[in-house]
Amino acid sequence: MAWTPRTAEILRAVAAYQLAQEALAAEFADRWAEALAAVEAREIAGSLTELEAAYVAAIRESAAASYTLSIAFYRLVRALETGRVIGGPGYRPGASLGPLWADFNTLTGKRTGTGPREVLPVDTRNPFPAADLEREARRAEETFLNQVADRVEKHERERPAREGSAALDDAGLVAWEKEFLESLKTGGSGAGGMLVQDAGRDAVQLALQDDPGAIGYFRATDSSPCYFCALMAGRGAVYKSKRTAAFGAHPHCHCQAVPIFSRRYQLPDANDKFARMWRDFGGGSLADWRTYYSDLY
Numbered sequence: 001m002a003w004t005p006r007t008a009e010i011l012r013a014v015a016a017y018q019l020a021q022e023a024l025a026a027e028f029a030d031r032w033a034e035a036l037a038a039v040e041a042r043e044i045a046g047s048l049t050e051l052e053a054a055y056v057a058a059i060r061e062s063a064a065a066s067y068t069l070s071i072a073f074y075r076l077v078r079a080l081e082t083g084r085v086i087g088g089p090g091y092r093p094g095a096s097l098g099p100l101w102a103d104f105n106t107l108t109g110k111r112t113g114t115g116p117r118e119v120l121p122v123d124t125r126n127p128f129p130a131a132d133l134e135r136e137a138r139r140a141e142e143t144f145l146n147q148v149a150d151r152v153e154k155h156e157r158e159r160p161a162r163e164g165s166a167a168l169d170d171a172g173l174v175a176w177e178k179e180f181l182e183s184l185k186t187g188g189s190g191a192g193g194m195l196v197q198d199a200g201r202d203a204v205q206l207a208l209q210d211d212p213g214a215i216g217y218f219r220a221t222d223s224s225p226c227y228f229c230a231l232m233a234g235r236g237a238v239y240k241s242k243r244t245a246a247f248g249a250h251p252h253c254h255c256q257a258v259p260i261f262s263r264r265y266q267l268p269d270a271n272d273k274f275a276r277m278w279r280d281f282g283g284g285s286l287a288d289w290r291t292y293y294s295d296l297y
């Protein structure tokens with residue numbers, strides 16, 4: 001008997017997955033803020049080694065959680081959409097929707113769904129890439145260099161002139177230091193949070209390329225996406241035969257890639273809304289769309 005995709009359940013899983021990935025980025029941001037708060041502005045240049053170690057370790061941990069979560073999500077969505085279970089990390093023989101939901105619920109920390117214990121047919125293939133820890137560490141170090149170390153160096157160079165400036169009183173200097181710390185917090189958490197979620201996004205993207213059962217993906221946005229992400233989400237499914245373009249996430253972006261296994265998939269309401277907005281916009285440059293979108297949204 002043909003399997004009927006469990007569309008409502010899939011949409012609930014998608015929403016829970018997006019929120020859980022966003023929460024992982026937020027958890028990383030909190031840890032980074034904590035590490036920064038432990039250092040005085042004037043001591044930052046001397047604490048870069050410790051800060052980098054804290055930054056890289058926090059990314060590694062949250063990225064590992066993002067990776068594991070994305071595989072449980074992929075397996076669950078695939079089973080809900082096709083009635084078949086895929087192998088790979090976390091696969092257990094005799095899988096059914098019940099345990100797949102249970103795994104997903106555990107990783108998201110929320111009971112989003114449950115399912116029957118009726119054993120499903122298995123595709124033993126493992127399409128999931130192994131986590132590339134070295135590459136991940138390298139990206140985290142590069143990000144730290146750009147977002148933190150380089151900025152600190154520039155800030156230190158500017159300090160003597162600031163301190164010598166008659167136009168700036170003590171309060172002005174304190175504000176200047178504070179603003180700088182704030183910029184390290186925001187820049188570091190945006191770029192680091194992207195790496196955290198990329199661990200999950202990359203796993204999904206690479207898996208669907210290597211999974212004959214997958215036909216493409218769509219973009220699930222957060223609750224207030226930027227004009228670019230809204231546009232991408234409004235375009236709906238990206239079929240893997242036609243386009244293999246990169247996902248195109250950016251700092252402070254919490255969009256996720258959702259794999260599609262059946263032409264009978266359903267998009268979240270938000271994606272349909274963005275598609276409608278784009279039609280009403282009627283076409284034009286990206287800059288025009290940006291203005292149109294930010295006026296409405």
Ligand SMILES: [Zn+2]
Pocket residue numbers: 221222225226229249250253254255
């Ligand atoms: Zn986004």
